[in-house]
Amino acid sequence: MLAAKTITPEAPAVSEEQRLAYRNAMARMGAAVNIVTTDGKGGRAGFAATAVTSVSDNPPTLLVCLNRGSSAYPAVSANGVLCVNVLESGHIGLSQLFGGKTPVDERFAAASWETTQTGCHRLQGALTSFDCRITSVADGATHDVLFCEVIDVRTREDGRSLIYFDRDYRLV
Template sequence: MTKTVYPMPPETDQSAGPAFREAMAEVASAVHVVTTLTPAGRFGLTATAFSSVSDAPPTVLVCIERSSRTLASIVASGIFCVNTLPAHDVELAEIFASRRGLAGEDRFATAEWGRLATGAPVLRNALAAFDCRLVATHDIASHRVLIGEVVALGGQGRGGSLLYRRRRFEAL
């Protein structure tokens, strides 16, 4: 595996951060709950930075802040599932974004979950679920990019999608 890192030039204006965040707030992104399973239990978080990489073999990527406990659990377990949320699941997105004061198993008690090939929690009413084996990680700025080989698929595939735009959840 080849990894090329392009450092930022020293003259880069770091004050561009607020302008960048405002510009990115205009970009609508699908909302996902990323989950994993370890001997210590189930972990999960809300994420919008998710994309396909390849269909041969089926491969996806998701970006997670490096300080995340869920990230540490995914790396330790080597598995994760990306669950694409339907339009009506705003509350679940808020819960897994740590905005409702719930943690650990209490988060999972708010929805119905199953399992596919890896054992990572799969949301039963997800529009799509990508059950993955972790194959690579790359640290970029404040986040880690996780590359996962999709080993199983799930989901309902019906209805509208939940989006995140202008710092709020919206139905499509």
């Protein structure tokens, strides 16, 4: 079960012009493309995400933002664990599957997976995978901000990172 959420004052309404200006500006901020998976009593789920970042190395902690309207939200909330799989150049199609309305079974059938210590799915061939336990949750308006303790890390030495920039995939 996830920790209690931090209550924050309701944000002031923004105009459509402000919202679009913000979205356009954020499109200019390159970000690694990840597939986040979960499994457990709440079921198996996965989603594509760019809103993932390091918080601390002591203890190792990641921040993952999850839209409350996401089909993965109920499973992640119930399971309290997740695995962040950092994608490489050959994973564009997989990112598109996990970022769309594709049924869960079809998403997972499109790649090879291993089970992690927490019971989540680690993508075989990911550049890096972070197996995590969610330790706290903060209110992020339309999203939950998940603080995740890293239980295990697996990293490849080769490969090119898949980045999302200016509303398109790029390779680094």
